[in-house]
Amino acid sequence: xxxxxxxxxxxxxxxxxxxxxxxxxxxxxxxxxxxxxxxxxxxxxxxxxxxxxxxxxxxxxxxxxxxxxxxxxxxxxxxxxxxxxxxxxxxxxxxxxxxxxxxxxxxxxxxxxxxxxxxxxxx
Amino acid sequence: xxxxxxxxxxxxxxxxxxxxxxxxxxxxxxxxxxxxxxxxxxxxxxxxxxxxxxxxxxxxxxxxxxxxxxxxxxxxxxxxxxxxxxxxxxxxxxxxxxxxxxxxxxxxxxxxxxxxxxxxxxx
Numbered sequence: 001x002x003x004x005x006x007x008x009x010x011x012x013x014x015x016x017x018x019x020x021x022x023x024x025x026x027x028x029x030x031x032x033x034x035x036x037x038x039x040x041x042x043x044x045x046x047x048x049x050x051x052x053x054x055x056x057x058x059x060x061x062x063x064x065x066x067x068x069x070x071x072x073x074x075x076x077x078x079x080x081x082x083x084x085x086x087x088x089x090x091x092x093x094x095x096x097x098x099x100x101x102x103x104x105x106x107x108x109x110x111x112x113x114x115x116x117x118x119x120x121x122x123x
Numbered sequence: 124x125x126x127x128x129x130x131x132x133x134x135x136x137x138x139x140x141x142x143x144x145x146x147x148x149x150x151x152x153x154x155x156x157x158x159x160x161x162x163x164x165x166x167x168x169x170x171x172x173x174x175x176x177x178x179x180x181x182x183x184x185x186x187x188x189x190x191x192x193x194x195x196x197x198x199x200x201x202x203x204x205x206x207x208x209x210x211x212x213x214x215x216x217x218x219x220x221x222x223x224x225x226x227x228x229x230x231x232x233x234x235x236x237x238x239x240x241x242x243x244x245x246x
Contacts, residue, residue: 004193005200009130009233013241045166045182057180057187059168064178068186068204070127070236077128077235079202081191108233110132112200113193118136 004113008089010078016101020069020076021052029099030058033092034065062087127236128206131216135199139224143192143199144175152222153181156215157188185210
């Protein structure tokens with residue numbers, strides 16, 4: 001499929017609960033994931049919630065990565081959204097699985113902006 | 124389904140191309156979408172690309188909204204990720220469709236963190 005963007009939607013289960021609630025570890029994992037994928041990091045924003053849980057986004061020139069964690073369930077939702085052929089989102093996915101210690105995970109790949117459909121309506 | 128998060132993946136086609144490339148209009152649309160959904164805005168980050176296109180994220184206490192625009196195709200990809208019952212992501216979706224002038228659009232709803240699956244693996 002000829003698409004503008006590619007999005008990996010990751011369900012990260014049975015993770016290391018301490019890492020899911022540790023701001024530095026999470027931020028490092030997300031930035032390392034972006035770098036390993038070959039992305040250009042433009043900025044990041046992370047927020048801690050009470051009593052637990054962290055949300056974070058890394059904006060890259062090729063789109064974004066985000067993560068939301070629920071330490072109480074050992075669960076995190078992560079998305080890796082990229083465009084162009086210069087980045088390898090699967091590398092970022094592998095880093096997140098490894099750094100969060102996810103012993104159970106699944107990933108759905110979505111194509112965003114199917115050019116055949118986009119172009120047929122923008123003329 | 125009993126899930127931790129809900130994500131609307133929006134394909135916004137045949138949009139107003141000027142709005143897709145106008146930072147203020149896009150930022151206002153995204154913030155209005157978050158507010159109308161009843162979300163609590165924690166921060167935002169928008170970036171303009173050369174020669175065109177904008178990426179933006181609004182971090183909310185209930186997760187996030189992001190958008191990536193391709194003015195040349197009249198296309199934008201937007202995600203509205205929420206958790207909890209206090210927000211109404213469909214209201215945010217309607218605002219984006221309206222403010223971007225999307226004459227063609229489709230939305231997929233994903234459940235993130237199915238609690239039956241999460242809990243079965245975190246014990």
